[in-house]
Amino acid sequence: MELHHGKHHQTYITNLNAALKTQAEAVHTSDITTQVSLQAAIKFNAGGHINHSLFWQNLAPASSAEAKGSAAPQLVKQIKETWGDEEKFREAFKAALLGIQGSGWGWLVKVEIGNEQRLSIVTTKDQDPVVGKGEVPIFGVDMWEHAYYLQYLNGKAAYVENIWNVINWKTAEERFVGTRADAFKILKASI
Amino acid sequence: MNSTLLRTTAVRSALRAAAPSASKRAGLAGTTFVRGKATLPDLPYDYGALEPAISGKIMELHHKNHHNTYVTSYNNFITQLEEAQASSSIEAIQKQIALKPLINFHGGGHINHSLFWENLAPTSQGGGEPPTGKLASVINESYGSLDAFKEKFNTALAGIQGSGWAWLVQDVQTGAVGIRTYANQDPVVGQFRPILGIDAWEHAYYLQYQNRKAEYFKAIWDVVNWKTAEQRLK
Ligand SMILES: [Fe+2]
Ligand SMILES: [Fe+2]
Ligand SMILES: [Fe+2]
Numbered sequence: 001m002e003l004h005h006g007k008h009h010q011t012y013i014t015n016l017n018a019a020l021k022t023q024a025e026a027v028h029t030s031d032i033t034t035q036v037s038l039q040a041a042i043k044f045n046a047g048g049h050i051n052h053s054l055f056w057q058n059l060a061p062a063s064s065a066e067a068k069g070s071a072a073p074q075l076v077k078q079i080k081e082t083w084g085d086e087e088k089f090r091e092a093f094k095a096a097l098l099g100i101q102g103s104g105w106g107w108l109v110k111v112e113i114g115n116e117q118r119l120s121i122v123t124t125k126d127q128d129p130v131v132g133k134g135e136v137p138i139f140g141v142d143m144w145e146h147a148y149y150l151q152y153l154n155g156k157a158a159y160v161e162n163i164w165n166v167i168n169w170k171t172a173e174e175r176f177v178g179t180r181a182d183a184f185k186i187l188k189a190s191i
Numbered sequence: 192m193n194s195t196l197l198r199t200t201a202v203r204s205a206l207r208a209a210a211p212s213a214s215k216r217a218g219l220a221g222t223t224f225v226r227g228k229a230t231l232p233d234l235p236y237d238y239g240a241l242e243p244a245i246s247g248k249i250m251e252l253h254h255k256n257h258h259n260t261y262v263t264s265y266n267n268f269i270t271q272l273e274e275a276q277a278s279s280s281i282e283a284i285q286k287q288i289a290l291k292p293l294i295n296f297h298g299g300g301h302i303n304h305s306l307f308w309e310n311l312a313p314t315s316q317g318g319g320e321p322p323t324g325k326l327a328s329v330i331n332e333s334y335g336s337l338d339a340f341k342e343k344f345n346t347a348l349a350g351i352q353g354s355g356w357a358w359l360v361q362d363v364q365t366g367a368v369g370i371r372t373y374a375n376q377d378p379v380v381g382q383f384r385p386i387l388g389i390d391a392w393e394h395a396y397y398l399q400y401q402n403r404k405a406e407y408f409k410a411i412w413d414v415v416n417w418k419t420a421e422q423r424l425k
Binding site: 003007008011040044101102103104125126127144145146149150153154 | 252256257260292296352353354355374375376392393394397398401402
């Protein structure tokens with residue numbers, strides 16, 4: 001956790017700030033070519049920053065009240081309606097996580113289109129963030145090898161199994177009942 | 192591919208096919224057609240032989256666990272593909288298409304790692320000794336010097352967003368060499384021929400270097416087997 005936060009997450013922020021600074025200069029000088037060429041670096045490093053910021057918040061110590069499903073009554077109700085029961089949801093989420101080829105993330109996402117609202121399991125590659133229209137990330141699991149390798153080595157199934165013990169259901173519930181802007185408010189605070 | 196590793200593999204699979212358990216299984220399946228299964232190749236050196244550039248612990252996990260999982264999964268999905276190919280119903284074709292990315296990933300993982308083990312060597316077996324002959328000339332022509340090439344290669348490695356590989360490749364049509372990066376386990380096939388590959392997945396260095404991947408990219412040149420790379424050049 002220390003390396004992950006202090007080094008990996010910090011690196012994304014450092015690189016993002018550098019790319020944004022270069023971009024501001026390119027905007028100032030109307031240098032469109034440079035602006036476009038910076039897009040990949042901005043997406044990757046901003047994604048790394050967004051994903052990790054959301055991730056830290058959606059984890060909690062296993063012994064805490066936040067780590068119990070009872071902290072998320074409304075979310076759990078809709079999970080049951082969507083997948084049948086919590087166990088089937090966990091199985092589906094696990095299968096999605098283990099199906100990622102290479103580095104990436106798995107998310108439980110609330111999708112709001114007009115008056116309709118549904119839950120969906122989404123995987124993303126590398127640091128692609130969940131920022132699509134109407135998408136609210138509820139909780140995410142980092143499936144980069146740096147997230148588990150020192151502890152689990154290649155045993156990523158065990159990592160995925162144990163991550164359920166430390167999901168912060170209180171945060172998840174807040175994101176579920178809140179708006180997209182609520183979920184991302186941590187980013188405003190940290191820039 | 193005319194590599195020693197894959198020749199070894201062929202010999203090993205022949206031996207395995209001759210073993211009682213294998214022939215019994217083939218007999219039970221009631222078929223005379225037995226496809227050669229991919230097998231995990233032996234390393235041409237000990238797990239600890241690449242230290243200090245790569246720790247023995249990394250090499251052991253990387254070979255015995257990671258590479259072996261690609262081999263097992265590749266065999267599994269190829270078997271499923273063979274079954275799906277027995278029919279041309281819509282469902283069977285859907286299944287065939289759905290299996291393609293899995294075969295690309297696990298088959299790619301198998302061949303990438305097989306080539307990687309071979310293009311590394313302990314310093315006592317020539318690891319790190321600069322290339323000679325034709326490979327040396329094309330690198331100098333294209334990059335100015337070996338050091339300039341390594342620097343460009345390391346920049347490419349550092350630029351990989353997520354898991355992947357960097358390769359020195361040769362264009363099969365023009366013969367020109369170049370540096371290309373590949374995502375995840377995408378293999379070097381088609382227009383390019385793999386000459387030298389470096390694994391930039393975190394599992395390749397994390398236990399030893401953690402997030403300091405630039406140090407891994409710098410150290411690995413001490414154990415690059417340029418002789419093998421040269422043999423791959425046409
Ligand atoms: Fe990785
Ligand atoms: Fe991470
Ligand atoms: Fe690897």
